[in-house]
Amino acid sequence: xxxxxxxxxxxxxxxxxxxxxxxxxxxxxxxxxxxxxxxxxxxxxxxxxxxxxxxxxxxxxxxxxxxxxxxxxxxxxxxxxxxxxxxxxxxxxxxxxxxxxxxxxxxxxxxxxxxxxxxxxxxxxxxxxxxxxxxxxxxxxxxxxxxxxxxxxxxxxxxxxxxxxxxxxxxxxxxxxxxxxxxxxxxxxxxxxxxxxxxxxxxxxxxxxxxxxxxxxxxxxxxxxxxxxxxxxxxxxxxxxxxxxxxxxxxxxxxxxxxxxxxxxxxxxxxxxxxxxxxxxxxxxxxxxxxxxxxxxxxxxxxxxxxxxxxxxxxxxxxxxxxxxxxxxxxxxxxxxxxxxxxxxxxxxxxxxxxxxxxxxxxxxxxxxxxxxxxxxxxxxxxxxxxxxxxxxxx
Ligand code: ADP
Ligand code: MG
Numbered sequence: 194x195x196x197x198x199x200x201x202x203x204x205x206x207x208x209x210x211x212x213x214x215x216x217x218x219x220x221x222x223x224x225x226x227x228x229x230x231x232x233x234x235x236x237x238x239x240x241x242x243x244x245x246x247x248x249x250x251x252x253x254x255x256x257x258x259x260x261x262x263x264x265x266x267x268x269x270x271x272x273x274x275x276x277x278x279x280x281x282x283x284x285x286x287x288x289x290x291x292x293x294x295x296x297x298x299x300x301x302x303x304x305x306x307x308x309x310x311x312x313x314x315x316x317x318x319x320x321x322x323x324x325x326x327x328x329x330x331x332x333x334x335x336x337x338x339x340x341x342x343x344x345x346x347x348x349x350x351x352x353x354x355x356x357x358x359x360x361x362x363x364x365x366x367x368x369x370x371x372x373x374x375x376x377x378x379x380x381x382x383x384x385x386x387x388x389x390x391x392x393x394x395x396x397x398x399x400x401x402x403x404x405x406x407x408x409x410x411x412x413x414x415x416x417x418x419x420x421x422x423x424x425x426x427x428x429x430x431x432x433x434x435x436x437x438x439x440x441x442x443x444x445x446x447x448x449x450x451x452x453x454x455x456x457x458x459x460x461x462x463x464x465x466x467x468x469x470x471x472x473x474x475x476x477x478x479x480x481x482x483x484x485x486x487x488x489x490x491x492x493x494x495x496x497x498x499x500x501x502x503x504x505x506x507x508x509x510x511x512x513x514x515x516x517x518x519x520x521x522x523x524x525x526x527x528x529x530x531x532x533x534x535x536x537x538x539x540x541x542x543x544x545x546x547x548x549x550x551x552x553x554x555x556x557x558x559x560x561x562x563x564x565x566x567x568x569x570x571x572x573x574x575x576x577x578x579x580x581x582x583x584x585x586x587x588x
Contacts, residue, residue, distance in 0.1 A: 206323045208257065208587055211273075215259035215319040218271050218279075223259035223319070225346055229338035229584035230255040231324035231331045232380040233413055233537045233546050235389055235404070236503050237481035239511060241374035243434050244395040244445035245478040248485065249376055250404055250580035251384025252413065256322040256335040257587070258343040263315040270299045270340070272320040284313055290368060298333055299340035301368025305360040306344055309352065316347035325574075328415050329543025333369070334377035337361035338584045346586055354583075355397065358382045384583030391485055395447060402488050404580045409493055409532065410554045412525075412547040414561055414575045416517035423541030426513060433470045437463060446474040473510040477503060497533025497548055501526065504535035513540030517569065521545040524564040528557045 208226045215223040230251035237247035263269075271279035272295060280296040282288055288304040290297050299318070307313055320339060324332040338361055345351060352360070358378040365371050365378075375397065380390050387405035392398075434446050440462050441449045454471040457463040463471065480499045487495040504522050508514040518536040522545055525534035530553025537546045549557045558575045565573035 206257065206321050208259075211257045211259045211319065211321045214273055214321060215261070215317075218319050219261065219269070219317045221261060224261040225259070225343075226587045227258045227260070227339055227342035227346060227584070228255045228587050229258075229335045229342060229381045230384060230581050231335045232377060232384070233330060233411070233544065233578075234376065235411075235537075235546070236477075236484045236499060236535070238477060238503060238507055238535075238537065239430060239513065239539070240447075240474060240477050240481065241376055241394045242431055243438075243474045243478070244447040245474065246481040247374075247376045247392050247394060248389050248402070248481055249380040249384075249392070250389045250411070250578075251380055251583055252324075252330065252578040253581045254322075254324040254330065254576070254578070255581075256320055256324060256332065256339040258318050258320050258339040260316050260318045260343040260347055262347055263317055266315045268303060268313065268315060268344070269317045270296055270320070271318070272322075272336075274320070274322055274326060284315060294369075295336075297369040298336045298364065301364030302337050302340040302361060303344060304368060305364045306341060306348075306352075309356065309360055311345065311348055311350045311352070313344060314348045316343070318343045318347075325415060327419065328417070329538030330413070331377040331381065333365060333371065334361065334373075334381045337364055338378060338381040342584055342586060354382045355379075355399075380583070382584050384581060386582040387580050389488065389580060391481075395445070400485075402485050404488055406491065406493060408551055409548055410551045410577050410579065412549055412554060412558055412561075412575050412577055413537075414521045414545045414547065414565075414573055416515070416521070416542050416544065416573060417571075418515070418517055419542040420515055423513075423539065426541055427539055430470065430511065430513065433467055434474060437467045437471050440467070441471075446471060447478060449475055451475050469510040469512075473506045476506055476510075480506075493532045493548065497531070500533030500535040500546075500548060507536055507540060511540075515541055517542065517565075517573075518545050520565060520568050521547070521561055521573065524561045525549075525557065528560050529553060531557055
């Protein structure tokens with residue numbers, strides 16, 4: 194299906210362009226190409242570390258990895274996004290973190306694959322990605338999953354999807370030092386075209402939920418900011434959730450109810466702040482499950498209301514939004530044909546998503562860009578996406 198909004202803000206990329214780049218980097222032809230998508234979370238924000246639910250889709254932006262075998266027991270990684278910063282590992286030596294930050298992602302994946310018993314084979318891998326880096330669209334997970342697929346294909350091995358996702362997450366947590374949950378890697382591995390993925394972050398059970406109404410399209414608007422406050426804001430929110438769960442006597446906030454939290458507030462056991470954090474998490478988990486029901490009932494109007502409610506809760510109760518995200522959501526709300534909008538990802542910057550009638554997508558995109566320009570004096574790149582497929586061996 195063609196998209197009503199052009200995605201030409203971003204550089205074109207395809208299997209031929211990555212094959213060409215592989216040839217200029219390594220001086221010979223690639224043997225194969227793998228791909229792994231980025232993601233947006235439709236709803237269920239800051240619920241993962243509270244044992245709740247998330248509902249991401251894979252987006253039509255991906256990391257490609259072109260690879261070819263080599264016979265000296267070494268693996269080389271290079272990326273068009275990090276020119277001149279290729280790295281090599283010797284499969285006979287222990288794999289250790291390297292001075293180049295980006296390469297810790299694929300190197301961590303190589304280490305985790307070998308720990309999982311995969312007999313790695315020597316190969317060269319070149320990555321190219323049209324997932325914007327550091328925008329909250331999970332370029333890191335798409336890089337890890339693409340690296341894993343390239344290494345597995347070169348080794349002639351396979352792993353079950355859930356194990357692959359877990360192993361990529363461990364690579365990011367331990368080797369790249371980023372404390373992400375399991376959502377990003379799960380959706381990049383398990384995404385299905387036309388479907389969102391309901392992920393139970395406690396049991397790790399997954400369900401594919403249809404997200405393929407031809408009348409609708411999802412816009413992704415990139416604020417291109419990441420406010421510093423976010424660095425401390427995330428661990429602080431996590432800490433407040435854990436403290437609240439301890440006060441309420443539950444394993445995680447997933448097991449708490451709003452009335453329990455209110456009683457604890459009135460008894461002076463929970464601070465006002467802690468109560469607001471609880472109200473977001475408990476409400477957001479309920480909204481996520483309701484959003485799944487709305488999708489199953491083909492009720493995008495209700496789904497959109499839940500998106501707006503999620504945004505308001507993240508802004509007011511969880512306090513992780515920022516003026517750029519609020520401005521995009523407000524601009525979207527003022528447009529005809531918009532079902533709903535919200536910030537997506539951890540917050541303090543990153544992207545907002547807007548669910549809009551396909552025939553209004555172009556006009557809504559233009560309106561948001563214009564209002565963002567007036568307010569902040571710069572561009573806000575917006576692309577349209579449907580729910581894309583998960584990682585695969587392309588050729
Ligand atoms: P996000 O995942 O939201 O884009 P992260 O900070 O988690 O942001 O990951 C971004 C980092 O991942 C980049 O700074 C870079 O180190 C690495 N990365 C992601 N994609 C690529 C790529 N195609 N080539 C090289 N490095 C990449
Ligand atoms: Mg990331």
